[in-house]
Amino acid sequence: xxELCRGEKRTAEKQTRNTMAIPKFTTFTSGAVxxxxxxxxxxxxxxxxFLKATERKGFGDNLFRDWRYDAEGRPIAAFxxxxxxxxxxxxxxxxxxxxxxxxxxxxxxxxDYGFRxxxxxxxxxxxxxxxxxNFVLPVVVSEQxxxxxFDSIFNNPQTKVTVNLPEQxxxxxxxxxxxxxxxxxxxxxxxxxxxxxxxxxxxNKNKIxxxxxxxx
Numbered sequence: 001x002x003e004l005c006r007g008e009k010r011t012a013e014k015q016t017r018n019t020m021a022i023p024k025f026t027t028f029t030s031g032a033v034x035x036x037x038x039x040x041x042x043x044x045x046x047x048x049x050f051l052k053a054t055e056r057k058g059f060g061d062n063l064f065r066d067w068r069y070d071a072e073g074r075p076i077a078a079f080x081x082x083x084x085x086x087x088x089x090x091x092x093x094x095x096x097x098x099x100x101x102x103x104x105x106x107x108x109x110x111x112d113y114g115f116r117x118x119x120x121x122x123x124x125x126x127x128x129x130x131x132x133x134n135f136v137l138p139v140v141v142s143e144q145x146x147x148x149x150f151d152s153i154f155n156n157p158q159t160k161v162t163v164n165l166p167e168q169x170x171x172x173x174x175x176x177x178x179x180x181x182x183x184x185x186x187x188x189x190x191x192x193x194x195x196x197x198x199x200x201x202x203x204n205k206n207k208i209x210x211x212x213x214x215x216x
Contacts, residue, residue: 022194031088041100060113085157098127
C-alpha cells in the first residue's frame with residue numbers, strides 16, 4: 001500500500017475547512033515551502049488527468065502530482081512538499097509561476113492543499129487572478145528578494161515569512177527585510193473581509209437597489 005504524504009493526511013482538516021466561512025486575510029505568518037523551479041506551468045501544478053472532477057475538493061492530494069510521486073505512487077522524498085523540514089502554508093516558487101493553460105483547477109489544488117500565499121517574482125496573469133478568486137494571495141516580489149528568501153529557507157527551514165495585506169508588505173523573518181507588493185483594490189477588500197464576488201454583491205444589495213431605483 002502506498003505511503004500517505006502530509007497533504008493526504010490533511011483530508012479531515014480540508015473537509016472541515018471547506019464547510020466553514022471564508023477566512024479573513026489580514027496579517028499572516030507561516031513557515032514556507034520552497035519550490036525553486038522556474039516556469040512551473042499549470043499542468044505541473046495539477047496534471048490534466050485529474051481535471052475530471054467538477055467540485056473543488058480533493059485537488060490538493062494531486063498538487064504537483066508528478067513531482068511528488070514516482071511511477072509507482074511512492075512519495076519522492078527529495079521533493080519539498082514531502083520533506084518534513086518544510087512546514088507552512090506559504091509556497092515560495094520560481095519566476096513565471098502558473099504559466100501554460102488557464103485551468104482554474106491549479107488554483108483549486110493550491111487552496112485545497114492548504115496554501116494561503118504563493119510568493120514568486122512573476123505570475124501568469126490568468127493564474128494570478130484564479131488564485132485571488134480562490135482566496136490564495138499571490139505576492140509578487142523582486143528577483144533579489146526572492147533569491148534571498150530561497151537562501152533563508154534552505155539555510156533554515158524554520159524561517160518564517162509574514163505577509164501584511166493591509167500594509168501590502170512581505171517580510172523575510174530570517175533577515176528582517178521587507179518589500180511592498182501590489183494587489184487589486186477590490187480583491188484586497190474581498191480577501192480582508194472574507195468575501196467572494198457573490199458575497200460582495202449581497203453586501204451591497206441596498207446600494208445596488210438604490211442605484212437602480214434612481215435610474216427609473
